[in-house]
Amino acid sequence: MPTILFVEDNLALAQCLCIELETEGFMAETTPDGAQALRRLRQPEPVDLVLLDWDLPDFSGLELLQVMRKNNYIQPVMMLTAHDAVDHKVLALQSSADDYLAKPFSFDELQARIGALLRRSTSQKQSEKQLAGNKPMESHLLGMLSSREREVLQHLGEGESNAEIGEALCISQETVK
Numbered sequence: 001m002p003t004i005l006f007v008e009d010n011l012a013l014a015q016c017l018c019i020e021l022e023t024e025g026f027m028a029e030t031t032p033d034g035a036q037a038l039r040r041l042r043q044p045e046p047v048d049l050v051l052l053d054w055d056l057p058d059f060s061g062l063e064l065l066q067v068m069r070k071n072n073y074i075q076p077v078m079m080l081t082a083h084d085a086v087d088h089k090v091l092a093l094q095s096s097a098d099d100y101l102a103k104p105f106s107f108d109e110l111q112a113r114i115g116a117l118l119r120r121s122t123s124q125k126q127s128e129k130q131l132a133g134n135k136p137m138e139s140h141l142l143g144m145l146s147s148r149e150r151e152v153l154q155h156l157g158e159g160e161s162n163a164e165i166g167e168a169l170c171i172s173q174e175t176v177k
Contacts, residue, residue, distance in 0.1 A: 001025060001026065001027050002026055002027065002048040002049065002118055003026070003027040003028075003029065003045070003046065003047050003048050003049075004021055004026050004027070004028050004029070004047070004048065004049045004050075004051060004114065005029050005030070005031065005037065005040060005041070005047045005049070005050045005051070006018060006021075006028060006029070006030045006031075006050075006051040006080075007030075007031050007032075007033070007034065007037040007050065007051065007052045007053055007056065007061065007064065008030060008032070008051070008053045008080075009032045009033060009053065009055070009056055009057050010053075011032065014030040014032070015030070017030075017051075018030055020107055021114075024111060026114075029047075032056075032057070033056050033057050033058045034056050034058050034059050034061075034063070034064040034067075035058050037050070037052075037064060038064070038067065038068075038071075041068065041073055041075075047075050048075060048076075048118060048121065049075060049076050049077075049078065049114060049117055049118060049121070050068070050075050050076070050077045050078070051078050051080045052064060052065060052077055052078065052079050052080065052081075052097075053079075053080060053081050054079060054081035054082070054083045054088065054092075055081070055082070055083075061079060061081065061092075062091065062092060062095055065077055065079075065092070065095055065096065065097055066095060066096075069095075069096045069146070069147075074147055075121070076098040076099070076117040076118070076120070076121050076147070077096070077097050077098055077099075078097065078098060078099040078100065078101060078113060078114070078117060079092045079097045079099070079100045079101070080101050080103065080105070080110070081100075081102065081103060082102065082103045083102065084102035084103075088100075089102075093170075096146055096147060096148060098117055098120075098147060098148075099113050099116075099117055101113060120151065120154075148169070148171075151169055152165055152169065152176055155168060155169070162176040162177060
């Protein structure tokens, strides 16, 4: 059962969403701020996906995301926020968010996006295990890549063109190159 950590300071929204996620077969947890989220991520029980609000009481979700990535937290992160401006979306995705969904949102869309992120993450972990079993040096090098770079590499390994990869990951062909 995948574990989802929802970092959200709106307690009512967090509780409602966690109940919905648990109904759909996920283990859902919530923290109201970035400091508690980092404490949770340091615990030995794994988190498979992080849903992250932009506006948190201690620092922004974007700052939390940057701290997570600097500390090698590789879980997929979806920004789930009321900030719906294109500039915010672009900034979050360029800062290594794996997806972005603006509030208000459809639960069906959220569930579909969660499923896609978890599938991609599982596929990536399987590929890394295969590489680790065959060539330890390649596995070490994979660990040095960002999550976005590993996604591009995964698609390249599946024989997709730059255009196909760009379309699948919502990035330009130049970024793929």
